[in-house]
Amino acid sequence: MKSASRRSVRQIRNSITFRVAFVFGLLFSIGIIAFGGLIYAITARELTARSDQILHQEARMLVSIPAAELPRTIRAEVAQNIHGLNYFALLSGSGQRLEGNIDPIPGLKLDAATDIAANQKRGPTRAMSVATGHGETILLGRDISEIEYLLRRMIAIMAASSIAVIPTVLLVGGILSLGPLRRVQDLQTASRQIASGRFDVRIATTGRNDELDQIATTINAMVEDIERVISQVKNVTDTIAHDLRTPLTRVRNRLDDARVAGSVLKSGDSIDDLIGDLNIVLDRFAALLKIAELEASERRAGFGPVHVATLLKTVHELYAPVAEEAEIRFEVRADPEIQLHGDGSLLLEAIGNLVDNAIKFSSGVVLISVDREDAGYAISVRDDGPGIPEHEREAVLQRFYRSSHGAEKPGHGLGLSIVTAILHIHRFKLGLHDTHPGLLAKITIPDA
Amino acid sequence: MPRILVIEDDVATASAIEKQLVAHKHEIVRAADGASGLAWATKEYFDVITLDRMLPDTNGLAVVSELRARSIMVPVLMISALSDVDERIAGIRAGGDDYLVKPFSSQEMVARVEALIRRSGTATPDVVIRAAAIEMNLVKRTVLFEGKQLRLPHMEFKLLEFLMRHAGRTLGRKFIFEQVWGYYFDPGANLINVHIGRLRKKLERDGRPPMIITVMGEGYRLEIG
Numbered sequence: 001m002k003s004a005s006r007r008s009v010r011q012i013r014n015s016i017t018f019r020v021a022f023v024f025g026l027l028f029s030i031g032i033i034a035f036g037g038l039i040y041a042i043t044a045r046e047l048t049a050r051s052d053q054i055l056h057q058e059a060r061m062l063v064s065i066p067a068a069e070l071p072r073t074i075r076a077e078v079a080q081n082i083h084g085l086n087y088f089a090l091l092s093g094s095g096q097r098l099e100g101n102i103d104p105i106p107g108l109k110l111d112a113a114t115d116i117a118a119n120q121k122r123g124p125t126r127a128m129s130v131a132t133g134h135g136e137t138i139l140l141g142r143d144i145s146e147i148e149y150l151l152r153r154m155i156a157i158m159a160a161s162s163i164a165v166i167p168t169v170l171l172v173g174g175i176l177s178l179g180p181l182r183r184v185q186d187l188q189t190a191s192r193q194i195a196s197g198r199f200d201v202r203i204a205t206t207g208r209n210d211e212l213d214q215i216a217t218t219i220n221a222m223v224e225d226i227e228r229v230i231s232q233v234k235n236v237t238d239t240i241a242h243d244l245r246t247p248l249t250r251v252r253n254r255l256d257d258a259r260v261a262g263s264v265l266k267s268g269d270s271i272d273d274l275i276g277d278l279n280i281v282l283d284r285f286a287a288l289l290k291i292a293e294l295e296a297s298e299r300r301a302g303f304g305p306v307h308v309a310t311l312l313k314t315v316h317e318l319y320a321p322v323a324e325e326a327e328i329r330f331e332v333r334a335d336p337e338i339q340l341h342g343d344g345s346l347l348l349e350a351i352g353n354l355v356d357n358a359i360k361f362s363s364g365v366v367l368i369s370v371d372r373e374d375a376g377y378a379i380s381v382r383d384d385g386p387g388i389p390e391h392e393r394e395a396v397l398q399r400f401y402r403s404s405h406g407a408e409k410p411g412h413g414l415g416l417s418i419v420t421a422i423l424h425i426h427r428f429k430l431g432l433h434d435t436h437p438g439l440l441a442k443i444t445i446p447d448a
Numbered sequence: 449m450p451r452i453l454v455i456e457d458d459v460a461t462a463s464a465i466e467k468q469l470v471a472h473k474h475e476i477v478r479a480a481d482g483a484s485g486l487a488w489a490t491k492e493y494f495d496v497i498t499l500d501r502m503l504p505d506t507n508g509l510a511v512v513s514e515l516r517a518r519s520i521m522v523p524v525l526m527i528s529a530l531s532d533v534d535e536r537i538a539g540i541r542a543g544g545d546d547y548l549v550k551p552f553s554s555q556e557m558v559a560r561v562e563a564l565i566r567r568s569g570t571a572t573p574d575v576v577i578r579a580a581a582i583e584m585n586l587v588k589r590t591v592l593f594e595g596k597q598l599r600l601p602h603m604e605f606k607l608l609e610f611l612m613r614h615a616g617r618t619l620g621r622k623f624i625f626e627q628v629w630g631y632y633f634d635p636g637a638n639l640i641n642v643h644i645g646r647l648r649k650k651l652e653r654d655g656r657p658p659m660i661i662t663v664m665g666e667g668y669r670l671e672i673g
Contacts, residue, residue, distance in 0.1 A: 276665020279620075282551065283634065302537065317603070318629070322642045349633040356636055415636070 015184075017177035025169025029162040036158030040151060047147045051126045052113040058140055059111075059130040062088075067134045071099040074138070087125060087141035095137075102127075102141055116141065124148055183212050191219070199227035236399045239413070243284055247277035287414040291399065294421035302343035308379070309334040312368055314348060319355045328362050330355075333369045338377060341448055342426045350422040353415045354381040354441045361385030361439070376446040384438040393432040450495040450565050451475045455485035455511065456527070457504050461550075465498060468554040469561065482506035489515055494522050496564045498557075501528030501539065509542040516543040523564035527552070536632065553666075555617040562613075563627070579615035580659060580672055582651070584608065593651060603628070604647050611647075611660065611670040620667040644668050 012018050058077075065073050074088045078101050089100030097104060105116055105127055113128040127141035183206075190203045202223065203216040251274050258270075312332045323330035351368070358366040362383035369380050388396055399417045416430075423430050423443060433440040452474050456462040459480075466476045477494070479485035482503045489497060497515075501508040512524050526544040528535060536547045545567070546560050566574075577584050583592040589605065591598040600608060606628050611619070621640040626632055644660055651659040661669050 272663055272666065276663070279665045286549075286634065318635070318639060321646055322639055325642045325645070345631055345633065348631060349635075352635060352639075356638060360638070 011181055012174050012177050015177035015181050017180050018173040021169055021173025021176055025165055025173065028169070029165045032162050032165065033158060036154065036161070040154050040158070043154065044147075044151055047144075047150075048113075048115075048126065051142050051144060051147070052128075055113050055126065055128045055140055055142060059128060059138060062138050062140070063130055063132055067132060067136070070132065070136070070138075074099045086143040087122065087127065087139070089139040091129075091137040091139055093135040093137075098136070100139065102139060104139065105129075108139070110137075115144070118145075180212060183216075187212070187216060187219070194223055199223060199230065232398050239399070240284070240288070244281050247280045251277045284414070287418065288399070291414065291417050291421045294418070294425055302345060303341060304344070306340050306342050306344045306347060308338040308340060308370055309336045311344060311347060311351070312370070312379075315351050315355055315368065318348075318352060319359060322356070323359050323366060326359055326362075328359050328364060328366055330359065330366045331368070333367070335370050335372075338370055340445055342428075343422075346422045347426070350419045351379065351381065351443070353419050354443075357415060358383035358385070358439070358441070363437075373444065376444065378445065379443040381441045382435055382438060384435075387434050387437060387439045388432055390434070396432070397430070449473060449475050451477065451493065452561060453477050453479065453485065453488055453494040453497045453522075455479045455482065455497060455503070455508075456500045457481060458500070461500075461527075464554060465557065468558050472558050472562070474561070480504075482508075482511045485511060486514055489520055489522065490518060495568065496523050496525060496561050498525045498527055498561065499544070501526055501530060501535070508544075509538060512539075512543040523568045525557075525560055525564055527557075553618070553620055553623075555614075556620055556623045559614045559617060559619065559623070559627075566613075577609070577612050579612040579670055581653075582608070582612060582659075584612055594653070598650055600647075600650070603643070604650075607643060607647055611668070615670045616672040618663045618667050618669045624668065640668070 062070065062073065062077075071090055074090050077088050087100070087102035089102045089104070090098045091104055092098050095104050102122065102125075108114060108116075108127060108129050110129055110131055113126055116125045116127050118124045122141075123143050123145035125141040126144045127139065129137050129139045131137055183204075187203050190201050193201045202220045205213045205216045205220075207213070254270060254274055312334045316330065316332045320330055355366065355368065358381050362385045365382075365384050367380075367382045369382070371378050371380065397416050397420045399414060420430055427446070429444040431440075431442045431444065433442060452469050454462055454465050454469075454476055456465065456478070457480050462478050462480070466478060469476055477488055477492070479488050482505050485497070485499070485503075488494075499508045499511055503511070508526055508528070512526065515522070515524070523545040524543065525546045525548060526539040527548045527550060528539070529550040539547045545564055548557060548560055575585065575587050577586065581594045584590070584605075586609070591600055591605070591608065607624070610624065610628050621637060622634050624640055625635050629635075641662070644662070648658050648660045653659065657671070659671050661671060663669055
């Protein structure tokens with residue numbers, strides 16, 4: 001418990017929220033001190049200036065009084081203690097006090113107000129002296145105890161405020177960091193579960209779309225992708241296992257039968273069957289390897305200018321007999337001017353694959369066309385067959401996936417994967433769309 | 449009798465190649481590595497060399513490059529377990545004349561070797577070829593089937609010529625597609641089946657089995673008898 005508590009304190013202390021709050025608190029304290037210091041300096045200067053102004057006014061008034069009346073006036077001023085003036089003295093030319101309530105202050109310059117420290121008889125004083133013009137000096141002073149008290153209070157308040165901000169900031173920072181910390185811990189817990197193989201787990205979001213929500217959303221999307229890929233890999237593995245094991249099992253059983261019967265295989269159906277089964281396995285391997293090679297490489301050795309109309313004419317020559325046999329009308333409409341940069345043989349394979357599918361599923365018409373688009377053009381293969389349900393259009397591009405609408409037709413579910421891989425190395429895109437009825441397989445080719 | 453140099457380190461594969469080629473009346477010399485293969489090719493004449501892509505002392509690309517560097521222009525059939533199209537291109541660019549991927553049909557291997565011999569001009573060029581009741585004049589571009597003239601479009605003519613040249617052998621659809629149409633990919637069973645089917649109809653004989661038969665899972669064969 002103690003360890004958990006320590007860890008918790010350390011986690012709070014290390015959290016970004018806490019650190020940000022602490023730095024802001026520190027800056028706030030410095031701000032208070034700076035701002036308070038400024039107010040203090042202005043206030044102190046203002047109060048001193050006011051004292052000096054009063055002292056100068058009084059000095060001017062006293063200097064203007066005739067020498068004979070000066071002692072009486074000073075006694076009267078001392079008695080009245082007006083304008084906040086507390087101290088007056090009339091000093092002889094030799095510096096001795098002739099009148100007044102303050103002792104001479106050594107070193108005090110004429111006509112310049114100066115702060116004088118407190119002594120036993122008086123408090124802190126702002127004092128100045130002026131010459132009367134007939135050999136005497138007037139000394140006058142103002143008690144500044146209250147001003148100094150006020151300034152001291154200001155300093156105390158500023159210091160207290162600054163000091164009070166720090167624990168407040170620490171407390172607030174700690175409290176503020178608790179929420180994000182809890183969410184980070186949730187994120188860690190979910191991540192650990194995902195890492196242990198639970199790809200159904202998702203990180204909770206608050207809906208505020210803050211930074212943690214954004215991270216959680218990104219991780220959730222990533223986990224979804226991983227889950228999908230793993231599911232595909234599993235599906236592919238299962239299908240490979242099924243598709244390859246079935247013919248291999250037949251081969252093995254036939255060889256077992258031949259061994260049990262103590263005979264050697266004779267030419268004819270049994271050998272043809274064995275070779276046929278092995279060829280199925282080899283063909284699947286070859287197709288899978290081709291997809292893997294296309295996906296893994298940047299194979300562009302065969303790239304060059306490809307005349308689209310010629311390419312499509314070749315496709316037509318190859319597949320027209322197939323369409324004719326199936327009583328399908330097969331047409332190609334291509335702009336004779338269009339050229340693209342690619343591998344003609346691979347593109348023939350890809351478009352041929354789409355046409356082969358279209359003929360397989362069409363009810364009567366298959367059309368290839370080339371159309372200009374905003375940022376390039378598109379080669380479209382249209383048929384009027386059953387189409388592919390929207391929810392299966394992504395899946396049919398994956399290895400071995402066969403649409404529920406075409407399960408009865410021959411095929412092994414690798415054709416569209418090969419098409420996708422070929423278009424991928426060309427940086428072309430394949431889109432599958434519904435044409436009510438039928439499927440439109442559209443290859444989007446960006447302008448070079 | 450055509451002489452074939454088989455450069456192959458795997459004894460079982462080399463024996464299988466030798467057995468098939470000897471059965472088709474070819475004389476065989478075997479070399480188990482690139483150095484001895486080069487030595488044989490340098491000192492004696494061969495009609496074709498079959499060359500494994502991966503040898504214990506070197507690789508097939510280096511051997512074929514060395515052969516061409518020594519001005520030995522014997523046709524080379526490269527045999528490899530590497531199926532990547534780039535590998536095929538690399539093999540052809542290095543100086544190879546054809547490329548066969550393991551595992552292969554022995555009949556296809558023999559057909560490729562014989563095609564290379566024909567192409568190299570070491571065999572007498574044919575004007576007329578015959579298989580069973582079919583006679584094809586390659587110069588006049590005519591076909592006589594059981595004495596009657598057959599009119600065949602260009603690709604059907606090429607397809608029939610290919611089947612006739614390898615009559616009696618089962619030929620895989622990829623091999624047919626590659627040799628007749630010149631494309632190196634699997635077009636699927638349907639495409640070749642239809643083209644073969646159209647030709648088969650034109651070669652129908654009343655009451656007798658078809659001349660072109662389909663070997664399930666493997667390919668097609670033009671019957672000799």
